[in-house]
Amino acid sequence: MARLRATFWFALALGVxxxxxxxxxxxxxxxxxxxxxxxxxxxxxxxVLGDEVLAKIxxxxxxxxxxxxxxxxxxxxxxxxxxxxxxxPAIAGEAHRGTLELFLARPYSRxxxxxxxxxxxxxxxxxxxxxxxxxxxxxxxxxxxxxSYGPYLACALHQSLFxxxxxxxxxxxxxxxxxxxxxxxxxxxxxxxxxAIYMVKHVxxxxxxxxxxxAVLMPLHExxxxxxxxxxxxxxxxxxxxxxxxxxxxxxCP
Amino acid sequence: xxxxxxxxxxxxxxxxxxxxAVKPFELxxxxxxxxxxxxxxxxxxxxxxxxxxxxxxRDAGTATIDxxxxxxxxxxxxxxxxxxxxxxxVYGELTARAHLAWCVRGRDARALERACALATHFGLPxxxxxRAFSHGMKRQLLLAAALAPAVPVRxxxxxxxxxxxxxxxQVLELLRADAERGTTLxxxxxxxxxVERAATRELFLRQGELLDEAAAxxxxxxARESLRLVFASAPTRVGLERALTGRTLELxxxxxxxxxxxxxxxxxxxxxxxxxxxxxxxxxxxxxxxxSLAELYRLLYGVEGV
Numbered sequence: 001m002a003r004l005r006a007t008f009w010f011a012l013a014l015g016v017x018x019x020x021x022x023x024x025x026x027x028x029x030x031x032x033x034x035x036x037x038x039x040x041x042x043x044x045x046x047x048v049l050g051d052e053v054l055a056k057i058x059x060x061x062x063x064x065x066x067x068x069x070x071x072x073x074x075x076x077x078x079x080x081x082x083x084x085x086x087x088x089p090a091i092a093g094e095a096h097r098g099t100l101e102l103f104l105a106r107p108y109s110r111x112x113x114x115x116x117x118x119x120x121x122x123x124x125x126x127x128x129x130x131x132x133x134x135x136x137x138x139x140x141x142x143x144x145x146x147x148s149y150g151p152y153l154a155c156a157l158h159q160s161l162f163x164x165x166x167x168x169x170x171x172x173x174x175x176x177x178x179x180x181x182x183x184x185x186x187x188x189x190x191x192x193x194x195x196a197i198y199m200v201k202h203v204x205x206x207x208x209x210x211x212x213x214x215a216v217l218m219p220l221h222e223x224x225x226x227x228x229x230x231x232x233x234x235x236x237x238x239x240x241x242x243x244x245x246x247x248x249x250x251x252x253c254p
Numbered sequence: 255x256x257x258x259x260x261x262x263x264x265x266x267x268x269x270x271x272x273x274x275a276v277k278p279f280e281l282x283x284x285x286x287x288x289x290x291x292x293x294x295x296x297x298x299x300x301x302x303x304x305x306x307x308x309x310x311x312r313d314a315g316t317a318t319i320d321x322x323x324x325x326x327x328x329x330x331x332x333x334x335x336x337x338x339x340x341x342x343x344v345y346g347e348l349t350a351r352a353h354l355a356w357c358v359r360g361r362d363a364r365a366l367e368r369a370c371a372l373a374t375h376f377g378l379p380x381x382x383x384x385r386a387f388s389h390g391m392k393r394q395l396l397l398a399a400a401l402a403p404a405v406p407v408r409x410x411x412x413x414x415x416x417x418x419x420x421x422x423x424q425v426l427e428l429l430r431a432d433a434e435r436g437t438t439l440x441x442x443x444x445x446x447x448x449v450e451r452a453a454t455r456e457l458f459l460r461q462g463e464l465l466d467e468a469a470a471x472x473x474x475x476x477a478r479e480s481l482r483l484v485f486a487s488a489p490t491r492v493g494l495e496r497a498l499t500g501r502t503l504e505l506x507x508x509x510x511x512x513x514x515x516x517x518x519x520x521x522x523x524x525x526x527x528x529x530x531x532x533x534x535x536x537x538x539x540x541x542x543x544x545x546s547l548a549e550l551y552r553l554l555y556g557v558e559g560v
Contacts, residue, residue: 098343102396104309105337107360109329250327253310254339 007086007124014082015128018074022132025069026139029062047201056214060222062145066136066152067217071159075129076209079163080191082128086121087170088184091249095178101254114249118171118242125167126160133159151221158220161234162212166191168241175248257321259285259406259438266305266315268298275301277462278315284407284438288429288452291442293459299442300340302459303409306440307337320406336361338400340411340442342392346385350395353384357399369402372428376421389416394425401428408432410441426452481514481521482541489534497531498524510538 032039036058043050057064091114094100103113133156137147166187173183198207210216211230219225265278276298283289293299304310306317308328317324320334345353350373358365373380376394378387384395393416400408413429414422429452433439441453458465488509495505501524504515516524521542528534 098341099345101304101309101339101341102343102357105307105332105339106357107329107333110327251311254304 004120007120010082010086011124011128014078014124015132017078018070018128018132019135021074021078022066022070022135023139025074026066026136026143029065029143029145032065033061048199048204053214056218060218062140062143063147063151063221064214064218066140066147067155067214067221070133070136071155071217072209072213075159075163076195076212079125079129079159080166080195081188083125083163083167084170084184084187084191086125087167088174088187089180090117090121090171090174091252092174092177092180092183095254096180100252104254110250110252111246114175114246118168118245121171122164122167125163129160129163130156151224154220154224154226155217158217158226158231159212161231161238165234165237165241168238168245172241172245172248175245175252257318259320259436261306261317261319261407261409261438261440263306263317264315266302266317267313268301268305268310269313275462276305279464281457281464283440283455286433286436286438287454288433288439288441289455289457290453291440291457291459292444293442294444296461297459298462299459300411301462303337303340303411303440303442307332307335307409309337333360334405335407335409336400336403336405338396338408338410338413340415342389342396342416344384344387344392344395346383349381349383350378350387351380353395354380354399354402357396358403361403361405365403369398372398372402376424390418390421393417394421397425397428401432405437407438407440410439412442412444414443479516479521480542481516481525482539483512483514483528484538484540485510485512485535486538487535493531493533494528497528497534501527510535 036054040050040054040058043054053068057068089096091100094103104110106113130153133152134149136152137149140147170183170187173187174180177183194208197203198209198213204210211234216227216230219227261281261283263281265280266276267274267278268276291299291302301310305312306319306324308324308326308331311327312324317331319331322330322334324331345356348356351370354369354373355366358369370380373395376391376398378391378395378398384392387395393413397410397413400410400413410429414425417425429439429441433454457467489507489512491505491507494507494512494514498514501516501520503524506513514521514524525540525542529537
């Protein structure tokens with residue numbers, strides 16, 4: 001119960017932060033649009049940002065701006081951190097504090113215990129992403145941009161799958177370890193490294209964040225085209241990591 | 255024999271790397287009574303208890319509790335038995351009541367009510383956070399959670415460890431009452447004296463092996479006919495033997511410490527002779543009739559350093 005309560009507060013904090021960043025970004029949109037040509041001129045030599053991101057915003061306008069600000073920047077940065085923080089202590093934290101034996105001694109199957117924990121963290125991670133994304137059309141009206149909910153919901157679902165993949169892999173690490181700090185640090189290092197190489201011209205295609213950037217989200221937003229290969233890979237990763245977690249947890253000693 | 259309330263295992267084995275923590279043997283416990291599993295640290299007691307409940311996966315062997323076979327992750331077995339962990343770790347952020355509720359989740363409807371009553375009986379403040387509890391209070395809290403559910407079997411790892419003598423006696427009384435109601439209790443312990451007071455049966459484990467029960471009983475009986483002495487300075491073997499001339503005894507001497515066994519059962523008379531012997535150094539302490547677990551194991555297995 002206490003853990004559920006803590007998860008709820010974490011989810012609420014994530015939602016508030018995402019919403020605050022979204023509100024600030026959208027209210028800044030008119031000013032950004034006014035200065036877009038100058039910003040493009042300044043960033044023209046920067047890889048990825050100049051030739052991809054700003055060019056797309058210039059071309060597509062408000063939706064591209066929101067996809068970058070909310071999904072690529074907000075959800076990928078904060079969401080990734082939240083995914084790691086939700087998943088790392090899930091099992092390793094119990095082992096670290098010595099309560100895993102007590103946790104396992106109750107008359108429930110390990111699959112159920114693990115699934116309850118997995119699902120509560122997954123919901124805490126994805127609900128704020130989905131709910132804040134649904135506020136975009138409402139906020140858009142404040143800056144005279146009129147959008148519908150559907151495309152943002154689709155983008156939020158794709159973003160959720162991406163974050164869930166990170167969550168599921170970190171959760172697997174948690175099932176294998178008794179040190180939540182180590183699991184979190186390794187996962188965060190990998191994520192930060194992947195985020196960093198996104199901005200490096202010759203290796204940007206190797207970044208995992210290519211799976212959830214504007215190039216993937218824009219077609220989904222424009223005409224509902226899901227990238228089957230990416231979605232398939234993400235779903236497969238989540239499923240495999242979850243199954244591996246169940247398998248590892250069944251053999252786990254307290 | 256009916257399987258109700260019976261713990262049975264055959265060939266349960268567990269390895270940790272190259273170390274075999276529990277070697278295969280046959281075990282039947284219950285129905286009813288308090289069976290105490292004795293053994294030094296690392297003898298495999300806790301691993302065996304955990305394996306019986308599916309908390310530690312087994313490498314080989316079978317087990318049943320109350321007629322329910324240990325299968326998969328042991329969920330069905332855990333519906334028939336409660337467990338008290340040997341190592342004390344709790345959710346400090348919860349109140350005692352919330353902790354009990356968490357522990358007895360999935361048990362019978364009145365388990366929480368009984369758990370709270372037991373905790374109150376121990377004098378635990380139900381609305382205080384568990385992080386403020388002492389070691390003994392945490393042990394009592396987990397004991398309340400393990401003793402409350404209506405199950406035919408309880409597996410308790412060191413239930414009195416860390417308790418003061420008053421609370422230890424209180425717990426032993428509760429265990430006795432529970433056993434009298436027909437519950438089968440499998441308990442691990444380090445306290446021989448306590449075991450003698452509460453146990454209906456004793457099992458000895460060393461390095462993952464179960465000692466032959468009849469031999470253990472004989473040796474344990476023999477251990478009661480012992481005298482442990484600590485002298486102010488090291489006595490000589492000759493001096494001790496001279497003081498007890500004509501008596502049948504076995505003597506082990508380790509500097510100032512001497513342990514004597516009296517197969518003839520005349521330990522008190524021997525003690526009188528030792529006290530009267532002028533050539534021996536003065537005595538610092540005398541313990542009659544109770545051996546430490548290490549000494550008992552030296553007897554049982556004929557080895558040092560257990």
